[in-house]
């Protein structure tokens with residue numbers, strides 16, 4: 001793979017040695033059939049119990065009738081496809097005050113020192129109006145289309161938080177002020193000549209409260225359940241929701257943040273837009289007071305979210321730049 005060329009350099013007949021993932025992470029059993037066993041939930045019916053059960057048993061569920069218009073979802077996927085397909089992107093998208101997005105080619109090493117079979121774009125979305133002009137401006141509709149998508153995803157996340165609050169017994173607005181710091185992560189996973197040797201994304205838990213994932217029509221996401229990787233099937237126009245580790249903490253361990261990864265496909269690309277709904281940087285994250293008592297003492301210590309981000313290098317090599325930019329944008333609002 002020529003690392004200095006555009007995405008078409010993925011069109012290779014074999015996996016270059018430096019993309020072969022260590023045995024520890026290498027996927028096995030890629031032939032297991034696609035399972036749609038993460039729960040599918042119709043949001044129209046205010047399904048409190050289903051959401052709670054799915055969040056406890058799987059940490060993952062798909063939602064339909066979620067209120068995000070199909071057109072908004074498709075427009076966002078299409079503009080992202082255009083972005084990733086542009087032959088010349090600014091690849092030095094280092095986070096700064098003037099340009100707060102990061103575009104990482106697959107040739108970048110991860111924290112674990114491996115190369116992933118994906119290209120990746122990420123940027124903050126909060127406060128939204130301040131962030132929009134700092135996002136990529138090519139394709140020319142990028143800012144408008146993604147802003148419209150983020151507004152809808154925000155509404156959806158509030159709906160989900162409201163149900164989780166009711167289910168757990170928290171004030172209905174518990175998350176309103178602490179869940180606004182959305183962070184967008186878009187991925188392009190090209191076809192791979194030998195999916196058994198690579199990964200699109202290493203096993204991880206999300207550093208968010210919840211993550212809302214638009215996976216279009218592609219498979220590749222796997223979720224760990226009872227020590228086995230299960231494939232997440234495609235449901236037209238559905239969105240995937242998963243519990244991040246910050247919500248696991250706030251729920252005092254009642255809801256589970258579960259490991260997941262992305263495998264590659266021989267003949268199919270995968271394109272996704274994940275919106276990580278995060279606590280704001282200065283938010284103190286701790287088990288909700290209403291959920292702890294003598295019988296159920298807090299299982300986690302409290303911390304400031306930004307300290308967690310820095311300590312765990314949540315955004316890899318760009319963590320410091322990211323947190324600075326985030327705080328500067330937030331303070332100037």
Ligand SMILES: O=C(O)CCC(=O)C(=O)O
Nearest residue numbers: 185187206221262272274
């Ligand atoms: O691209 C995907 O399917 C998964 C993305 C993901 O897990 C993440 O952004 O945390």
Ligand SMILES: [Fe+2]
Nearest residue numbers: 204205206260
């Ligand atoms: Fe994730």
